Amino acid sequence: MRMNVKKDLLFQSVCAVLFLAFAAVCIYPFYYIVLVSISSADAVSRGEVIVFPIGLHWDNFVQVFRLNGILTAFGISVARTVAGTALMLFFSTMLAYICTKQELIGRKWIYRATVFTMFFQAGLIPWFVTMKMLGLQNNFLLYILPGILSPFAIILIKTYIESISPSLEESAIVDGAGYFTVLMKIVAPVSVPIIAAVAVFNAVGQWNSWQDNFFLVNDPRLQTLQLILKNFLSQAEMLANSLKGGKTDLDTASRSQQLDPFAVKTTITVVTVIPILLVYPFLQKYFVKGIMLGAVKG
Structure with missing residues (x-):
């Protein structure tokens, strides 16, 4: 009996470790994007941001939300x-x-x-x-x-x-x-x-x-966030340079903050992903139950 209990405990422990490792692999890419968006441009460009943010700040989000449109x-x-x-x-x-x-x-x-x-x-x-x-x-x-x-x-x-x-x-x-x-x-x-x-x-x-x-759609007042994201991602280098040079309508304090092109991409990505992540947990239980029950008859 004790041997069976030990085997069950060992099996559950191995499963827990494997599933935790799999979850970490799935979560880390988004976690890394968040780290880059709130870390300093120098640390990002040197590749020092891996587990924890370096030079924590929110200027990337402030400046992105001040961009036109x-x-x-x-x-x-x-x-x-x-x-x-x-x-x-x-x-x-x-x-x-x-x-x-x-x-x-x-x-x-x-x-x-x-x-x-x-x-x-x-x-x-x-x-x-x-x-x-x-x-x-x-x-x-x-x-x-x-x-x-x-x-x-x-x-x-x-x-x-x-x-x-x-x-x-x-x-x-x-x-x-x-x-x-x-x-x-x-x-x-x-x-x-x-x-x-x-x-x-x-x-x-x-x-x-x-x-x-x-x-x-040609009217800028009807553009969606995803199209803005696409345009910004394709022009991230030019966008970062314009922010560094103060060519956008940002205040003097924001202009002093340098932006890394990759940080610009990750910041806009976080902005577009967060709303869906906030809504999904409230519907997750219905989502799983609905898919399982809806598949009973085909």
């Missing part, structure tokens, strides 16, 4: 993520729900046509022409309307709804509830795990998206 782009990214995800969840859930109803004429064809769009796309040029003809160029609706129905989300939500006991809906219909009432009052609350999982997928996609902005 950053705050506006941040607001646009937040707005498109919140509005786009909310509307996508509403309309995709409605379509997924009605596709589970036997009395809907042609429901199988509607569902198959929706899934078909996941595998075949017209391409970049037809997409560009279509968006332009619809008047979505230099329009905030460009970020919302094209993704208001997500085939991937519809598949997951429909599969989950089909796993719910029909007796829940039948009892509500007997009491006089219509389909919309049943969806909002019964199906949606029960489907919170899969809806939250889909929300995480879509929110990350909306937050990271920049191609629609790149091809169809």
Whole structure:
């Protein structure tokens, strides 16, 4: 008995060490980016920043947020993520729900046509022409309307709804509830795990998206943070030199702070990643549960 206990303890200890090492390998790259963004430019350029920050300061973040267009782009990214995800969840859930109803004429064809769009796309040029003809160029609706129905989300939500006991809906219909009432009052609350999982997928996609902005938006007031990040990353050297030379609208105290080009990149990367990291822990339990339950039926 004691031998078995020792073997179990040894096995658990080895597993714990391996998993901790794996977690450290996964976490360290982002941790290193944070270290570089808050360390002095001299220490970063000499490669001295490895485990702990050297010359701790927040000037990189202060100066990045003072660059023209950053705050506006941040607001646009937040707005498109919140509005786009909310509307996508509403309309995709409605379509997924009605596709589970036997009395809907042609429901199988509607569902198959929706899934078909996941595998075949017209391409970049037809997409560009279509968006332009619809008047979505230099329009905030460009970020919302094209993704208001997500085939991937519809598949997951429909599969989950089909796993719910029909007796829940039948009892509500007997009491006089219509389909919309049943969806909002019964199906949606029960489907919170899969809806939250889909929300995480879509929110990350909306937050990271920049191609629609790149091809169809010329108005700087509608630029997203990811496009600003892309432009800054491709011009980090010039950006750092301009900050060193005082060519931007920064105050005298900030101008004295030298910036390393790599520090500029890491600082902007941290700024774009932090919002998603703050939201994900609150949805993680629903995310895992929703994916597992949504995959029961295929």
